[in-house]
Amino acid sequence: MGSTEPRQRIVAGAADMMRRRGVNATSVRELAKHAKAPLGSTYHYFPGGKQQLVTEAVRFAGDVVARALAEELSAGPVEGLRAFLAWWRGVVAKSDFTAGCPVLAVSVEEPADGATALVAAAEVFTRWESLLADSLRQHGAGEREADQVATLTVAAVEGAVAMCRAKRSTEPLDRVAVRLEAVVVQALVER
Template sequence: MSPRRSDSRDRMISSAAALLAEQGAGATSIDRVLAHSGAPRGSVYHHFPDGRTQLIDEAVAFAGDVMAARIAAAARAGDPVAAIDAFFALWRDRLSGSDFRSGCPVVAAAVAADEEGPRWADSAAAVFARWQDAFGDLLVAGGLPQPRARRLASFIIGAIEGAVVLCRAERSLAPLDAAAAEIHDLLVHALADRTGPGTGAGEAPRP
């Protein structure tokens, strides 16, 4: 039984996100996405009338949705430090599990934005803004004022993304572990100043 067209579309988007993470936008061609996903060639322009540009754009949004859902899941415990520790741990698992081949597909699209895909940078910026809002809301719920929460959220995203690049270049988890430890300590102190002793904020173990 052949897959439904909607299945083909979803598989192509997921495959494009995986290829972006591992090989970058330049290597994420329609042919490679079809080979990776097993989708029929005839489905490409049915689902993506703007071709490769649209496919990569939707892969960026998909990757953003996946990570946003994971941030939300980690946040349900109610401890912002533990939630952000968990986000670092997720990236640790992804890097080690892929032998340092898999990075962030959103970054891959952002740095490749050009005349072929000028909206990729805008799409990446929208994803980063969404993650920043999620982390910011988490820190506000932990007791930080909104302006500082947003600054810290932006800093956390930058630290994670930069550490992932360093880890892939060095084939080592040390940059990510260093960033995780420093941000853990920063958040423990920032939240303790707002919440006072005995609240449990910052009690999560370091990654």
């Protein structure tokens, strides 16, 4: 990959640290160390400093999740939801409940210099909602219902992931999974 490899490694490392420690508890120095990159390279690749790096890490994480979600939704909204929730369950369990969502971390912490990161987080959430809503519409849900269920799903999953970390248990995600599946099925039946 040439010269873009260290840059990508730093962005991926930033997303990983943000999902584990949050934004404000993560310094550029620690990000460079975590990515096994020289500190100077972070300033070379990210002249906008931490704000630029955080924004790019949010977009990177958003792309990773969007790809996984789109792949899972190819089987349909119910199957996609099940697989997507299983994916998140794996994320929190495999990390021993230390990893969550870097997009949520930015949204909750609202970094002082992070206006662009917040805009990126909003765009990521909107993209995930659109993927879900499009799948619901393609399988018979009405326009308004699809949009509402998609927003509910993203909000519920993000909240459940945060609760899983706090409780050190997948139980919140498991409970949300049952109710969300019922909501998705109902949205498809009511049409």
